[in-house]
Amino acid sequence: MVRDLERELHRILRDEATRQQFNRITTESSDKIWDLLKENPHIVKIAEEVRRIKEESIERLEELIEKAKLSIERNKGVVYLAKDAEEARKIIGDIIGSDKIIVKAKSMATEEIELNEYLESLGKEVWETDLGMFLVQILRERPSHPIAPAIHLTRERIVEGLRRIGIKVSMDSSPEEIASAVREFLRKKIFSADVGISGANALAADTGSIVLVENESNIRLVTSVPKKHIALVPVDKIVPTLEDALKVAIVQAAYDGLYPPTYISVVTGPSSTADIEHKRVYGAQGPKELHVVMLDNGRIKTTRDQDFKQILRCIRCGRCVFECPVYQTIGYGYGYKNFNGPMGVVWLYVLGYREEAGYLSTLCTHAGNCREVCPVKIDLPYLISKIKRDYIRKIVSE
């Protein structure tokens, strides 16, 4: 609702400390990434490749979906194609069945379909395991960035939220002590969980592999400890080959400022062993079942939109978010739900939040920083100006 957006903006404009925190963190991150890419020019070359890979994938999307389905099944995964958020929630709910405890890796796609709310309504216990997402979850906040969702939270609020759920930390605790206390808390949840849910940075059509990049190692645990692993993968994440998928992961990490990434995981089917009389058995130390839920939610239709199909190249690195002068000033006030900054405005529009995207588009200053830094060169200012003219046409005529 536009009303809610306005109310939130007024709140942020009154909150000098939060604004200063956004201004400081975004500009520091921006400087760090510019330096990182200057020192690693080969990554910029890989980013150019990724752009071509994604362009090709968008043109061949329906073919790649079919190919990926076959590859996943060949490797003993179970695959689904959900046409919208509701269908995706239903599929995931059915896979979970009577299982109780669910741990999650950070995933914009699960936020997109409002999965946590749905699972909680089914009486499930759901835990985010990425530290930032965990904090956002327990404080009932909105994520402020695709990779760094909790940058808007002050240490005071964090400590207050953790104490509320019984984690023993104090205002004097250092970031190390807080991380360590959360680690103990979440480990108990992860090792008692029945289901692990992740997203994916990319899905390789040729092997059916999911590629995930991270630094916390929570993704490794979530995708390997519980007996079921469910991956929710928006179809725009599908690329032709495993090599392509790894390139996407590397570029995503670097353009977020995390290079080299601590971990890149490749998941191809459930865990298995053939060490007993050379007979392949599924469910070794890792999950016994792998379910890949592909999510359309308007993306296939968007491949036919000559302007907006560009956004399907987006690898959710969030670089444009940190670089956007409006976001630098008002932070996640320039966003709605879990979508922030320039990429957020365009994704909101594509996913059907036309009014919210329209309202936010009027705050764009067409400074062009987003287009300048986007690894896959999405013309974000142009797309936002298109969103704006639709919106203005509508409200002027009303």
Next chain:
Amino acid sequence: MKLIIDNMKRTGNPVGIKAEKCISWAKDLSIPRGGNSILYTSCMYQMIPYIKALVEQLEKSEHIGLSSVAVKMGSFFARFIDPYSILKPSEAEVTRSSSIIRKIYETLKRIDSSIGYLYEEEPYSGALLHELGLEDYFIDHARKVVEIFKRYGVKKIYTIDPHTHHILKFVYPTYVDNFDFEIIHYFEVLADNLEIIKNSNIEKEEYVIHDPCLLTRYANIIDQPRAILNKLGVRYREHLRSRNRTRCCGGPIESIAPSISGYMARYRLEELSKISNKIIVMCPICYVSLSRVADKYNASIKDLAEFLG
């Protein structure tokens, strides 16, 4: 928004200032009317004193962004408020604007002696309509602008501000068929003719450059102003976030979200003033926006053209 549309209908420019105010800078210069090549001001610099006064008014309002409620309220009030009655531009600002355009004209004349001007027939480019998303109005307006250029047989257009340059060079061709004008920002032609540049009493202090977004990231006009400054003998340093990394002054949304725009200006000036509190701008909108907060940082803001002799 309604106010802007009404102003455009009445006076042809979004602030609603009369043609005589747009052309007063050219008095006594005997610039030929029209011609093959023209200096095109789009009344941008001339609007500065009025925009400055308008922004002071807007700052008192609390609206953010454009919702249908805000637009309705805006059109309601627009019926009662005559912009002339509340806008009292400062004389010093009016003189400053005229002097900037005169300096640019005098310099360009040394390169292209036949350069003309359209006087009261010079249309506003419509840049603000496009920037606000009023595309239908913009397209109608753009067609009229092109008709005027064609009527005068104009071939070459010298732009003097980033917004006008951007709209003519990159947006008009996407809407107007056979848009065959040569669009040149005056920095480009000056950088190719450095020998004709004269300076006017350059202060010895060190400045910091604030690049305009539309010139750097859209038009790739980055090195040219530096070449001009070097020729002028202006000493300057660069902030990390300059050139294609330059950061927005907040200006483009000052009518949409005055408070956000104000904070943007503050954050930008804050980082620039760590290098120097003497700021060089190259855009009238940047000038207005950063000037709003200049006192807080004890900063002085100067347009590059002010150094020209």
